[in-house]
Amino acid sequence: xxxxxxxxxxxxxxxxxxxxxxxxxxxxxxxxxxxxxxxxxxxxxxxxxxxxxxxxxxxxxxxxxxxxxxxxxxxxxxxxxxxxxxxxxxxxxxxxxxxxxxxxxxxxxxxxxxxxxxxxxxxxxxxxxxxxxxxxxxxxxxxxxxxxxxxxxxxxxxxxxxxxxxxxxxxxxxxxxxxxxxxxxxxxxxx
Amino acid sequence: xxxxxxxxxxxxxxxxxxxxxxxxxxxxxxxxxxxxxxxxxxxxxxxxx
Numbered sequence: 001x002x003x004x005x006x007x008x009x010x011x012x013x014x015x016x017x018x019x020x021x022x023x024x025x026x027x028x029x030x031x032x033x034x035x036x037x038x039x040x041x042x043x044x045x046x047x048x049x050x051x052x053x054x055x056x057x058x059x060x061x062x063x064x065x066x067x068x069x070x071x072x073x074x075x076x077x078x079x080x081x082x083x084x085x086x087x088x089x090x091x092x093x094x095x096x097x098x099x100x101x102x103x104x105x106x107x108x109x110x111x112x113x114x115x116x117x118x119x120x121x122x123x124x125x126x127x128x129x130x131x132x133x134x135x136x137x138x139x140x141x142x143x144x145x146x147x148x149x150x151x152x153x154x155x156x157x158x159x160x161x162x163x164x165x166x167x168x169x170x171x172x173x174x175x176x177x178x179x180x181x182x183x184x185x186x187x188x189x190x191x
Numbered sequence: 192x193x194x195x196x197x198x199x200x201x202x203x204x205x206x207x208x209x210x211x212x213x214x215x216x217x218x219x220x221x222x223x224x225x226x227x228x229x230x231x232x233x234x235x236x237x238x239x240x
Contacts, residue, residue, distance in 0.1 A: 063229075084221040085228065090198035091215050097201065098208035125229060138201065175227035182228070185216075188209065 002099070002132040003189050004141075005031035006046060007157045009148035014050035016061035023052035024145035025103045025129040026069040026184075030079040032101040032131060033186040043076045049145070051076060066103065066184045079186075086180040089167055095183070096133045096140065099190030102183040104130050106169035111144075116161055118146035118154050125173065130166070130183075131158065138163040 010024040011017045027047035038045040055072045056064050066083050073079040081103070087095070096102060109123035129143040139160040149156025170181035196214060199207040215221070 065229075067224075082216055084216065085223065085225050086221060087215075088198070091211065093201060094198040094208045094211045095215065097205065098212035099205070100212065135201075174229055175225050177225070188212065190205075 003032060003035045004131055004158070005029075005036070005101075005129075005143075007143055008047075008049055008145060010049055010145035011148055011150065012049065014048075014053070016053050016057075017049075019061050019063065020049045020053055021127040021145050022064050022066070022069050022103070023056070023072075024049040025127045025143070026052055026073050026081070028129040028131075028143050028145075029081065029101055029103050029184070029186050030073045030077045032129075032189060033073075033079045033081070034077065035189050039078045041076075041078075045077070047073065047077055066105070066182070069103070070184060081184040081186065083182075083184045085182050086177040087183055088180055092170075092181050092183060093133060093138075093163075095185060096130060099188040101132070101186040101189075102130045103127055104166070104170050104181060104183050105173045106166075107172035107174070108169070110169035110172050111165070114165060116142075116144070116147075116155060116159055116165065118144050118148070120153075122146075133163075134160060140166050142166065 005028045008024045008027045010020040027049050030047040044051050052072045056068050070081045106126050108126045111117050112123050131141045133140050141158050142161045143158045147155040198211055
């Protein structure tokens with residue numbers, strides 16, 4: 001069974017929480033990358049969104065990029081993510097099937113009208129962590145850091161998103177070529 | 192540079208996906224941030240609690 005990291009919500013009460021989708025997604029990706037093994041340095045473990053955020057922007061809650069988050073988790077946890085742009089969907093599916101997880105930028109407007117919507121009214125850019133693909137129906141196990149079950153109607157924890165939904169939301173992210181997605185990939189953790 | 196191969200079928204053995212991943216991740220054209228990719232926008236600036 002594919003290693004599954006601990007779900008981390010972005011609305012955890014820490015500084016910048018509601019703009020911490022990328023740090024929260026990278027916290028989960030880092031735990032997956034290391035299969036839960038503490039690097040044994042002086043930083044915290046398991047990875048937490050607040051530590052990643054504080055390393056990047058200690059005095060503001062500005063937006064962060066995949067590159068900034070990659071640099072942060074490399075420094076904090078020795079996790080070197082592989083950022084790749086405009087990945088054709090078939091190759092993205094193959095990368096996940098090969099044993100890697102991925103932080104994927106999406107446009108939440110696509111998720112908003114579905115039962116997977118974890119922030120009613122929000123339609124902007126977002127980051128999620130994709131842990132694995134289910135062979136039986138092609139669904140992806142998505143860790144949406146907004147999905148904290150904070151009230152009725154909000155999903156809680158990892159959800160199996162239909163392939164078509166993940167694909168549409170990733171395709172819609174700004175600056176993406178037709179039929180492609182962007183992703184920041186963990187190492188291959190599976191035999 | 193090795194020849195580019197199409198991604199294997201979703202039903203292909205894991206070994207084929209691992210081989211494709213290894214080859215794909217070396218492709219230089221996917222390492223370059225595209226024009227129009229938001230530098231700082233991949234965040235939920237307006238997520239609603």
